[in-house]
Amino acid sequence: MDDATLTISSKNYSSWSLRGWLMTKFSGLPFSEKVIPPDDPAMRAELLLLSSSFLVPCLNHNGVSVWDTLAIGEYLNEIRPEAALLPKDLKKRTRCRSICGEMHSGFGPMRSALPMNLKGDFPKFKVWARAQADIDHITSIWRSCLDDYGGPFLLGERSMADAMYAPVVTRFRTYHVELDRVCSAYCDRIMGMPEMIEWIGAARLEPEDMEELEVEF
Numbered sequence: 001m002d003d004a005t006l007t008i009s010s011k012n013y014s015s016w017s018l019r020g021w022l023m024t025k026f027s028g029l030p031f032s033e034k035v036i037p038p039d040d041p042a043m044r045a046e047l048l049l050l051s052s053s054f055l056v057p058c059l060n061h062n063g064v065s066v067w068d069t070l071a072i073g074e075y076l077n078e079i080r081p082e083a084a085l086l087p088k089d090l091k092k093r094t095r096c097r098s099i100c101g102e103m104h105s106g107f108g109p110m111r112s113a114l115p116m117n118l119k120g121d122f123p124k125f126k127v128w129a130r131a132q133a134d135i136d137h138i139t140s141i142w143r144s145c146l147d148d149y150g151g152p153f154l155l156g157e158r159s160m161a162d163a164m165y166a167p168v169v170t171r172f173r174t175y176h177v178e179l180d181r182v183c184s185a186y187c188d189r190i191m192g193m194p195e196m197i198e199w200i201g202a203a204r205l206e207p208e209d210m211e212e213l214e215v216e217f
Helices: 015-027 041-047 069-079 090-105 108-113 129-149 160-174 181-191 194-204
Strands: 004-008 032-035 058-061 064-067
Touching: 004 015, 015 058, 015 069, 015 160, 015 194, 058 069, 064 069, 069 090, 069 160, 090 129, 090 160, 108 129, 129 160, 129 181, 160 181, 181 194
Parallel strands: 004 032
Antiparallel strands: 004 058, 058 064
16 A cells, blocks of 8 residues: 655755656655745755755655656656556657756756746746756756647656646746746747646645745846
């Protein structure tokens, strides 16, 4: 019998928590949540990009503990292969791992300049050149995948890749990043998923705010 707990941090600010949570939801594995408040010193350091390692999300399942978002996705794909978090086709699966790896290890300027903040709304936000380069590369990944696989999700069917890029979608909405029609439609698709609606609804109820992540102009 499945006994799973997913440890996460702030639903408003933690992009990695959202990724792990979405993957677990996509897998169909029943789980309970354990939420570490963002005022916890270790969690605060992670949210502010001051930590060299990510402590959340962490999935505990039947005596197995797995952390790091990509590791969680790989684990869920092994125990719930029918959910196809990683596509069954080798070429698609390789593409999925590649673009997930880029999201996992790259795009530092965008992450720093556009921190995840689901309750935020910054219509006049100035995107500087380094962050814009990341945005341009991300949208080129989206367009390429959607063109190659026909949508509606990056690899055709919903996969780990969509969970990895979902927090980017929220950033684009929070900071009113200008997008072309194809990428804007993809963002609408992600934001309209029931799982995203559930997460964002909970995020808006969080009482805590982190001043360092509240952008002012």
